[in-house]
Amino acid sequence: MSDLLEKIKELREITSAGFVDCKKALTESNEDIEKAIVILRKSGASKALKKSSRMTNEGVVCINIFENSATIIEINTETDFVAKNSEFLNFAKKVISLSESINKIDDLLEIKDLEENTIKENLTNIISKLGENIIIRRIDSIELEKNTKVFGYVHNKYEKNIGKIASLLKIKADTFDEETIELGKNISMHIAASKPISIDLENLDENIIAKEKLILSESIKSSGKPQEVINKILDGKINKFYEEVVLLEQKYIIDNETKIKKLIENHSKKNKIEIIDYKLFILGD
Numbered sequence: 001m002s003d004l005l006e007k008i009k010e011l012r013e014i015t016s017a018g019f020v021d022c023k024k025a026l027t028e029s030n031e032d033i034e035k036a037i038v039i040l041r042k043s044g045a046s047k048a049l050k051k052s053s054r055m056t057n058e059g060v061v062c063i064n065i066f067e068n069s070a071t072i073i074e075i076n077t078e079t080d081f082v083a084k085n086s087e088f089l090n091f092a093k094k095v096i097s098l099s100e101s102i103n104k105i106d107d108l109l110e111i112k113d114l115e116e117n118t119i120k121e122n123l124t125n126i127i128s129k130l131g132e133n134i135i136i137r138r139i140d141s142i143e144l145e146k147n148t149k150v151f152g153y154v155h156n157k158y159e160k161n162i163g164k165i166a167s168l169l170k171i172k173a174d175t176f177d178e179e180t181i182e183l184g185k186n187i188s189m190h191i192a193a194s195k196p197i198s199i200d201l202e203n204l205d206e207n208i209i210a211k212e213k214l215i216l217s218e219s220i221k222s223s224g225k226p227q228e229v230i231n232k233i234l235d236g237k238i239n240k241f242y243e244e245v246v247l248l249e250q251k252y253i254i255d256n257e258t259k260i261k262k263l264i265e266n267h268s269k270k271n272k273i274e275i276i277d278y279k280l281f282i283l284g285d
Contacts, residue, residue, distance in 0.1 A: 007031055015040050056135050058083045061166040061281040062096040063152045070150040070168050071099040071141045072279045078132040091126045092162055103141040140279050148172045151184035155192045167191040170277040180271055191278055196247035199275055212241050
């Protein structure tokens with residue numbers, strides 16, 4: 001085998017680029033492997049930019065709980081096939097592992113890995129390699145303070161901490177005994193299953209409440225019932241709405257009977273606990 005063919009083979013193993021692209025890059029670089037890699041990366045970046053306008057409706061949600069914080073990230077792909085690809089999942093694991101205390105995508109993209117490559121460079125390379133548009137769509141984080149702990153849950157898992165739905169739950173407690181830890185795990189699972197949009201009534205967006213009341217009012221008006229009866233029906237339906245979307249008002253999925261706020265009250269008789277914050281990412285939401 002000639003030296004050029006040997007170098008083409010080596011370059012293909014390093015970059016996973018095609019035979020013709022590798023040969024062209026080696027010719028342009030006077031058969032210098034390092035320079036050829038740079039040329040291929042540049043052309044790969046160009047291809048990646050062309051792919052960046054394509055729709056990304058699949059992908060993964062991933063979480064990582066660090067010593068003093070926790071992060072949740074959604075990374076989108078064009079197809080479920082690529083979302084399950086081992087190289088893409090390795091990329092997702094790298095991203096989430098480097099995301100400690102970060103809650104902005106721009107900041108995340110500038111973080112460097114052990115090889116001194118930024119997340120942005122890693123993203124460009126994986127787009128070029130897998131041939132699909134891939135985007136880091138959103139990121140959020142939770143910071144820990146004294147007497148707080150974060151629990152996480154992932155649903156529809158591809159791998160540990162990577163799936164299609166993920167939640168983080170921050171709890172404050174006097175002590176984190178075995179029973180409290182188990183409760184934290186279960187409530188984080190409840191969040192992923194029940195999908196609340198607010199911790200409590202006080203923090204529920206007033207615009208959401210007003211919109212729901214308007215929709216319900218319009219549907220009841222046509223019933224022809226007296227206004228007093230309509231008001232009672234409306235109150236009942238609004239309370240039902242709160243039970244669907246407010247975490248503390250929801251019924252605990254383990255027994256489908258006890259409200260989360262009652263669960264917290266009962267547990268607090270032995271060990272005072274409080275839900276401080278939560279994050280919920282649903283793929284494509």
